[in-house]
Amino acid sequence: MQRPCDSERVRLGLCLAVAFGLTGAHITGQPEGRRTVVGIRGSAFLINGEPTYTAASGFPDADPNIAGTLLNVRAVQAIFDDANYPNGGTKSKPYQSNTMGDVFFDYPDGTWDPDRNVQEFVDALSDWRRAGLLAFTVNLQGGGPVDGNYGEDVPMQPHYNSGFDPQGALKPAYAKRLQKVLEAADRLGMVVIVGFFYQGSDERIEIVDNDQHLRTAVVNGIRFLESLPHRNVLIEINNETSVGGYSHPLLQPDGIYELVSLAKQEAGNDFPVSMSWSGGIMPRGSKGDLALRMVDYVMIHTNGRTPEEVHETIQAQRRWTGHDRPLMINEDGVSAFNLHAAASERVGWGYYDQGWNNYRDGFQSPPANWRISTAVKWLFFEQVARLTGSPVPPRPSVDDPEYPxxxxxxxxxxxxxxxxxxxxxxxxxxxxxxxxxxxxxxxxxxxxxxxxxxxxxxxxxxxxxxxxxxxxxxxxxxxxxxxxxxxxxxxxxxxxxxxxxxxxx
CATH class of the missing domain: 2.60.40.10 (Immunoglobulins)
Structure with missing residues (x-):
């Protein structure tokens, strides 16, 4: 598939904007509309041409080890919705989890509302940024909305959260919510890692010969991003390519290099491209190895590891994929010890707080409370503030009779x-x-x-x-x-x- 010329891309961007109802002041494509531009120089991430977390980029008191990194939060449910709702995912018609009981997305004071969810998310971002956080991950297919992904041994999650239709077209409602997130982050000087696919939801895109609908989804996603003025975006094709949870051949280790190649061709110099990897070193010369050598930045997950194992994982990854590109963790857990282990290795670290569907704990089980609303959240943001030389956020007061x-x-x-x-x-x-x-x-x-x-x-x-x-x-x-x-x-x-x-x- 040939990449369109610049004039064709401009025309295509305007057509996409009209199709998604996004025309107006925000879709001018003018350079002055851009406030935050993410870039890469060697092994460092840049914002507006300067390495992150340095005096030149507004962080004179930051720990030198985090210069050029992106400390980040896993916020994959920021644009979440469930197409089954209200026929599933309500208090009266919950999904069932073998481990966590009834799963529903209603708010304590009302029904599930994707627009409320995204508005509360963007409202919380200023607190995150004030504490020194510079990046977060969203995903057009979200993530597991309950610990253990319902505990079911089935290929597809029961809720229906996909920003793409079965033929790979980008759904307008998801596009609008994503645009809202990008605009808010752009104003605040933050970077958004935009994921396209998630295991257990990739099956919502029909599997056909040559995985053509999946290829179409990649093209449509990137062309939509190109139609916006925001260049504060890193692309994550899919979450945890290596875990074996995908049905689409091109989202597996032996196929992902084709999507990496396609995405890099479509994105050009606009958006750095990667996918996240979770465990395992591929044999040199394998297709998975080829894919990891093609990406613009290397992104790994370190869930369930001790601080010592975080050090070892980072060092092993660098022996495999080298030191010439940024290395980032965009999913680990909640331990500040792991955060500091990554920072000491000059690697950005991703806070992953699963929580559960109680509108208080965590960021990944809708309905999420996006504020710094628990001691677990506060401890992470307090440590980010200390590392970056930023103001420490106020500590929330939470009383729970089941806390230790x-x-x-x-x-x-x-x-x-x-x-x-x-x-x-x-x-x-x-x-x-x-x-x-x-x-x-x-x-x-x-x-x-x-x-x-x-x-x-x-x-x-x-x-x-x-x-x-x-x-x-x-x-x-x-x-x-x-x-x-x-x-x-x-x-x-x-x-x-x-x-x-x-x-x-």
Missing amino acids: VITIKGLKAGQTLTKPAWIEAIIEDRHARWPIHRVEFFIDGKPYSYKRTAPFMLGGREWWNPSEIEMGPHTLRVVAYDLRGPRFTQTCTIEEIPFTVGPQE
Whole structure:
């Protein structure tokens, strides 16, 4: 398929704008309409020509390790809808999950509304940006809207969330919501990673010879993006190519290189192209290896890994795909320790907070509360603020009788430590089904040690020596994470104790 010439692309963009009802001031195609332009130079991401998180790009106090990276949030449900609704996904007609019970998308105060969802999302973005966040991922087929993807061993998710019709045409309602997101991010100086396909929903596009409808969807998606003035976009063809959850041949490791080639041809110099990868090194010379060498930036997922394994995964990926392009994690979990592991490797990191459908916890289970509404969310944005030299957001107050309770043994508020101390966090798990996942210790807001099994000792040992840190006042923070699903959903409780390190005996 030949790429249209510039005049043909302009005509096509205007036609698409008319077709989607997007004509007017926002669809002029004029350079002055662009506020945020994402680019790549070597292994660094740029915004408006400057490496991210540097003094030149407005972050004079940022950690030097994050220069040229994109700290990001997985917000794939920002343009979510369910074509089955209200015949499915309501309180009265919920979907069923083997692990999480009834699944429905109604708000506590009303019915599901995709326009409300996207409006609340763009309203929350200014808080994210104020804390130093520069990027987030949306997806035209969303993501799993419940922990464990309903726990069903079936190829297709029961809800119907797809921005493409069965023949690959882009649906106007999704296009309008996506445009709204791009406009808001553009104004704020933020980058949007636009995903096209998600496993379990790719089957909503009909599988035909040569996967032609899928190819059509890629072309239509990119041409729509080109019809807008916004150039704050990175393209993610599909989520986790390597997981084996796709029915379309071209979304699998042996076929994705064809879509990468097509997308790069269509996008030209307008949008960097990639897809995300989750585990496994492909043999050199294989089609999957070819695809990873064709992308403009390398994007991986590190779900379920320890901080040490994040380091190892990044290093292994660089041995495979080199150091000449940006490497980004756009999905991991909620642990700040993993965030810092990636940052120390000069890699952007993606916060993935599954939550559940209660309009409070998480960002991926509609209806999502896009505000910094829980301790888990706050801890991530607080750490982003510290890394980027930005204002720390206010900490929300959330009281839940099922959150874990932390009792700290061996340290009292205001105590002065002059010799080694036995400091242990004793965790009361108040949820009958899901266990405590891990306990993290911070000193003065910085990650210090963590443990996944009791006893939860500061520094991972029985007698902690306070001479390991400077004399003077400090604050110990203990964070206890509790699983709330089989895979990803977590809550947490935070306790802080001020103390002083005095002269050692």
